[in-house]
Amino acid sequence: MTAFVLVAGSYTGGWVWGEVSDRLRESGAEAYPATLTGMGDRRHLAGPGTDLETHVEDLVRLLDDVAEPEVVLVGHCYGIHPVLGAAGRRPERIARVVYLDAGMPQDGVPALQLVPDPVVRDRLSGEDGGESADDWLLPPPAADEWQRWGSTAGLSEADLARLTRLAAPQPRGTLTQPLRLPEAATALPTTGVFCTANGASIAAAEAMVGFGDPRLKALVDPRVTFFELDTGHWPMLSAPDELAEVLLKAAAGEGYRLAATVREQPGHLRPFLMEVPERRRERIGRVDLYLPDGPAEAELPRPAVVFVHGGPVPPGIDPTPRDWPTFVGYGRYVAGLGAIGVTLDHRLHAVTDYPRAAEDLAEAVELVRADPRVDEDRIALWHLSAGGLLLADWLAAPPPWLRCVAASYPMLAPLPSWGLGGSRFRPAEAVRGAGRLPFVLTRVGRERPEVAATVEEFLTAAADCGAAVEVVDIPQGHHGFETRDHTDEARAAVERAARSVLGHLRG
Template identity: 70%
Template sequence: MTALVLVCDTFTGGWAWREVAAALRESGAEAHPVTLTGMGDRRHLAGPDTDLETHIQDLTQLIDHLDAPDVVMVGHGYGIHPVLGAADRRPERIAGIVHLDAGMPQDGDPALALVPDQAVRERLDRTGPTEEDWLLPPPPREQWPRWGSVAGVPADALARLDRLAAPQPLGTLSQPLRLSGAASELPTTGVLCTANGSSIALVEALVGMGDPRFRALTDPRVGFFELDTGHWPMLSVPGELAGVLLKGAAGEGHRVAAAVSGRPAHLGPFLLDVPQRRRERVGRVDLHLPDADGPRPAVVFVHGGPVPPDVEPTPRDWPTLVGYGQYVASLGVVGVVVDHRLHDLGDHGRAAEDVAEAVELVRADPRVDGGRVALWYFSGGGLLSADWLAAPAPWLRCVAASYPMLAPLPNWGLTDSRFRPAVAVRNAGRLPIVLTRVGLERAEIAVTVDEFLSAAEDCEANVEVVDVPHGRHGFEAIDHTEEARDAVERAVRSVLGHLR
């Protein structure tokens, strides 16, 4: 018989698993919903010294008192930290670990690093817990989405979440997780909640980037499931979640393969054969220069992200971005590619500064007509377009975006940030916007495009949509079809037309 130990996210307790636990028991499994020290109906046990180690000890004590030979640990959000800590102490008792809409913390990582509310992260980074200030109150009801999407949660369940939520001891978030590696070989399951911004396609894209942190996800002992709901599946789809947990405990799940022939998808060749033009590197900026006299207009291409800092080659050497730069240069326009530093979810401000500096460098170049510049964003870099849409400069003739993310994903913690193009477009006026949309977009990104287009329609923004019905995210490197080539040529013609 399998025993599933269920550990929920911040502010909650074992009560959140009520329906899931009932469904598991009906299927013949043991279910042990956990209320950690200081949480739920144990909130009176919290003190200034309640920390992550306290919660790890809670779980190791429970494991030691279970008779079931196979124990599967389920960690939801914050809960994955004490789950991994306890599994590291008792690896011989653990049959598997389930990351339920949770991150992949490593040795030395505090749970704070994965808190989706950016304001909370910044506050604790500055001060940390003190003897006087050691509790983090749960969010007001209207701010629960800052801690993860509440999509699918019925009104009565959301009211229960709000009513029963307990303050979180800050030490549980600030204390680093310590792992010896003893549990690193255990079977692992990832349950991804798509309405919160996670998906198997996104995992495969991260693996495809070649980041060594995600290499372990291609291990055959790692399986994945998706749930079409928000961050609280135990409240929104308890029966479906129980079924997925049982399948995960049985070793089922989608397996992620390593890149074929070792070449990541984004390093595939550009879909057009373009004439070669001179390329010049200045700091983080590459200029693709046309064979032309006098100052020429420029298109600044802004890559997506986050991109890990040690990825090689860096984006300005990716075939797609080089291809675009060379293509516009062959048509008499300066193509600019900038290696901005969007390496993590907290880097959008720094990346925006990098792009702004690149624009000023380019506009000051005597070979560039500084009054005729377009900005072209790709994928996750689309969030960086918000500043320019919110306050268009007179020299900005066009903003383009290809398969962009146009609102932060719910689990990115950027709800109240300035990086929301779907909001900023309301101030874009008549600035031309050329949006290349792929028909086979990842669901979590497609919804942000829909939000953007709806806002653009409401404010009568000047948006042209170039559709690639059978195109995938990053189609220029993977979909070498006539449809895809026509879309690139049409988008480039449109952008250059606005630079005349």
């Protein structure tokens, strides 16, 4: 018989697993919802010395008391930290570790570093000037603050009220003590369960593995499987039946495997959907200029289109985005239409890097506008994927020389798990300041749900404020269609979007 040891995230306890435990037992498995020291109905046992090690020891004792020979350890959010610590001490008892909407903890890194919201992170560490770092108990979120820890999609008002009522203060040491990750824990079979409404997905994981990020090399091990749940960060409350089913399948070794994808050419390195003639390219620092063929001096200066990549893109990968077929293709294509195509490498290496990436983009635009071959008053910005968040500054206060903005399969609001909800990088809000700035939006019909939701949020806001948005639809298109969908439909969309952008530049 398989036994599940279920470990919840911050501020909660074993009570949060009630319905999931019932479903698992009804299916013939055993379930042990863990309530760690200081949490749930054991809150009175906490003291100033309660830390991550305390919670690891709690789980080791629980594992020693479980009679079943096979144990599946499930860690939700913060819970994955003590789970990994305990798994490393009793690896012979563990059949599988399940990461339930959890990050990938690293040795020597405290759980606090994986808290998505930077405001919350500073508050918990005492660096915001509010709570003192000497205060060893961290008060739980208020009812309207849970979304700072993750998407509350799928939770009813009663769920949120219960979550708030039963929440216990979190001992600070559990979040600030670095994890000591034994090698034995990293060698165990694992399953990742993504909650798509919180912004994570199998497709996103595949994309990151395809980038060649060495930190994710372990994800292609054939013993690593994945599932998705279409709900928010607390699936044990919002989707208990679906979660129980996924956990049973995970215990049986089922799930999606990424291993097959690494044997193929990564999607972002496949050929561009059009055969575009080579154009003269000049490289200036992190910026490339694609120039039209031999223009007479009288035809200068030319309008320019700046293409902005998404991410996060791991540092040190080769080739970098401006050498990917999509951006080479776009740069050449625009140059063939008589404008100057511009690509760049900005430093969006993590979701916390948006401010730095915005600075890189602003510097690149100024470099382009200062080039004598460029008409400084006729510039367009064309953003792709998660680079869409970098549109926010330009939409909020468009400069007069910005004649048009465009976006292809963009992210237009931060994903809940990214912790950027209070940041300025929210095009869905910034569009209210765009006035009549033309916006050409290429939308794909087979978009990832978490990204599609941000596009709909943006379009609703744009309609409310009368923004000038033109939508180019690719009903059968995928995210990153330029190297995935070599179809007449996709090529026609690129041609239409480019004609529209250049029309606004020349108009």
